[in-house]
């Protein structure tokens with residue numbers, strides 16, 4: 001296949017014109033001790049949208065997917081995302097049925113994401129750009 005020319009792609013005039021949300025919850029599997037390629041690509045695809053937002057994580061895998069979240073947390077600083085401490089880790093063998101303990105973990109994580117998402121609102125003016 002020939003390399004595409006930019007003009008053939010017909011990109012929109014401006015990308016990321018309006019910020020979409022105040023905060024995010026990223027749900028990730030663990031693949032080879034990291035996150036999925038699909039989520040990594042989604043994070044790489046945007047930039048300004050992430051700046052000065054808060055985020056929490058839900059991970060799943062054989063051991064709860066904690067290593068995927070550790071890798072994602074390394075990316076958060078570069079994306080200017082404030083990632084909250086609380087996280088929800090689901091083990092494939094035990095946690096895929098309703099469990100009160102996991103409900104509490106979800107509530108705590110969401111409370112933190114919402115609080116930081118609102119607190120960061122004053123910082124979200126014009127896009128700060130990649131430096």
Ligand SMILES: Cc1cc2nc3c(=O)[nH]c(=O)nc-3n(C[C@H](O)[C@H](O)[C@H](O)COP(=O)(O)O)c2cc1C
Pocket residue numbers: 029030031032033034060061062063064065092
């Ligand atoms: C290529 C591959 C690598 C995986 N690596 C890990 C791993 O390192 N740790 C883990 O706990 N589970 C691992 N798993 C299990 C996945 O976390 C599990 O299959 C999960 O359900 C995948 O999520 P998905 O079905 O939403 O893609 C791996 C699965 C695949 C296919």
